[in-house]
Amino acid sequence: MVSKDLLPAALPESLERRRRPVGALGALLLRRKPARASVPANASAAAADTPKLVARGLSKHYGDFVALHPTDLDIKGGEFVTLLGASGSGKTTLLQTVCGLVPPTAGQLLIDGVDHTHTPARNRSMGVVFQNYALFPQMTVSENVAFALDVRRVPSAEIRRRVGDALELVGLASFAARYPRELSGGQQQRVALARCFVYQPSLILMDEPLGALDRKLRETLQIEIKRLHRQTGATFLFVTHDQEEALALSDRICLMHAGRVEQFGTPAQLYEAPRTLLAAQFIGISNVLHGTVDASGTSLVTADGGIPVTGAEPGAALAAVIRPEHARISDGPALLSGKVNEIIYAGSESRVLIELASGLVVTVRRTAELAHPTIGQHVGITWAPDRVRLLPRS
Ligand SMILES: Nc1ncnc2c1ncn2[C@@H]1O[C@H](COP(=O)(O)OP(=O)(O)OP(=O)(O)O)[C@@H](O)[C@H]1O
Numbered sequence: 195m196v197s198k199d200l201l202p203a204a205l206p207e208s209l210e211r212r213r214r215p216v217g218a219l220g221a222l223l224l225r226r227k228p229a230r231a232s233v234p235a236n237a238s239a240a241a242a243d244t245p246k247l248v249a250r251g252l253s254k255h256y257g258d259f260v261a262l263h264p265t266d267l268d269i270k271g272g273e274f275v276t277l278l279g280a281s282g283s284g285k286t287t288l289l290q291t292v293c294g295l296v297p298p299t300a301g302q303l304l305i306d307g308v309d310h311t312h313t314p315a316r317n318r319s320m321g322v323v324f325q326n327y328a329l330f331p332q333m334t335v336s337e338n339v340a341f342a343l344d345v346r347r348v349p350s351a352e353i354r355r356r357v358g359d360a361l362e363l364v365g366l367a368s369f370a371a372r373y374p375r376e377l378s379g380g381q382q383q384r385v386a387l388a389r390c391f392v393y394q395p396s397l398i399l400m401d402e403p404l405g406a407l408d409r410k411l412r413e414t415l416q417i418e419i420k421r422l423h424r425q426t427g428a429t430f431l432f433v434t435h436d437q438e439e440a441l442a443l444s445d446r447i448c449l450m451h452a453g454r455v456e457q458f459g460t461p462a463q464l465y466e467a468p469r470t471l472l473a474a475q476f477i478g479i480s481n482v483l484h485g486t487v488d489a490s491g492t493s494l495v496t497a498d499g500g501i502p503v504t505g506a507e508p509g510a511a512l513a514a515v516i517r518p519e520h521a522r523i524s525d526g527p528a529l530l531s532g533k534v535n536e537i538i539y540a541g542s543e544s545r546v547l548i549e550l551a552s553g554l555v556v557t558v559r560r561t562a563e564l565a566h567p568t569i570g571q572h573v574g575i576t577w578a579p580d581r582v583r584l585l586p587r588s
């Protein structure tokens with residue numbers, strides 16, 4: 195039987211998600227309307243310009259260890275924002291302070307302009323989906339999806355309608371009577387998404403919901419999440435350590451490193467205009483040449499020779515970042531030269547790995563139109579100088 199007490203109890207259990215028997219993505223459904231929040235009378239008018247989610251100086255310490263340094267976020271209604279970063283960078287900590295599972299050490303959290311810093315998790319206006327958070331194994335798909343509506347005594351006709359709509363949304367209408375053990379991993383994940391969407395939360399938090407899936411299924415569900423985002427208009431805060439997933443899904447990416455926001459911007463801003471070497475190396479492939487700017491300010495002197503730069507301060511120690519698609523193999527004059535030591539075929543294009551005299555290996559994208567180098571061949575490498583991004587060495 196579904197007991198009302200189960201719902202709050204499900205909260206701390208979600209933290210132990212890796213030990214749960216049914217290895218599926220799960221949804222933790224929190225109340226849509228803040229229980230005690232004073233919602234302004236003209237809420238819809240206010241909602242148009244009030245950010246959905248604002249963090250001001252939000253931080254988390256565990257004893258002396260700072261898992262999250264003071265962090266500011268400003269997320270608009272309907273945005274899809276991804277927290278991206280290496281393991282241990284503070285993504286889950288930030289997400290859990292937002293959903294109320296982890297109390298912040300300092301700072302403030304506003305949802306729809308209302309202070310929710312100290313609101314209990316289950317009274318926050320959001321749906322949460324965790325990786326590996328179990329579906330209830332003894333309940334059918336439709337019972338799993340209905341759970342949160344059931345405990346809140348939503349009339350049964352309405353529950354049937356909303357569960358039907360949610361299962362339709364994730365393409366599982368014909369699986370309503372099955373048990374989780376009778377579903378594939380991807381189908382279980384979709385049930386968890388339906389459990390989240392049935393509650394129609396306007397703010398949805400997802401912590402690596404696709405982490406356990408193979409590449410093909412991940413890509414399918416990425417498209418599905420993107421579609422659900424468009425259809426529901428909800429605001430998403432999504433966690434991943436997979437940069438391709440972040441680039442594919444996000445309106446904006448919040449790149450995290452060592453408990454801090456390294457850069458927060460659109461995928462194009464992060465890819466094309468990384469502000470730090472760490473951002474440049476985390477997103478996409480970057481060729482990085484370290485050097486010192488010469489006295490004229492027009493050349494970066496590297497271990498493999500001088501490369502042309504503009505707008506650099508003479509004497510500055512900098513890193514030049516060149517993306518593989520901006521570099522090409524040249525028969526004529528070249529900026530660098532080296533020996534081809536690997537060619538990686540990837541369908542419509544290949545990546546050619548060229549070892550320079552210093553031992554640095556540079557990656558160049560080769561499309562079908564360009565000449566075929568061979569392994570061991572000495573080649574020149576060139577690029578348009580304005581494609582070089584100069585960054586401080588970290
Ligand atoms: N309860 C805790 N007590 C002490 N340290 C913690 C606690 N929870 C997290 N941390 C530490 O805080 C840091 C950030 O952890 P967090 O779980 O936010 O990382 P993450 O970016 O989500 O990593 P992953 O990609 O591995 O999930 C880590 O160094 C972690 O060990």
Ligand SMILES: [Mg+2]
Pocket residue numbers: 285286287
């Ligand atoms: Mg995590």
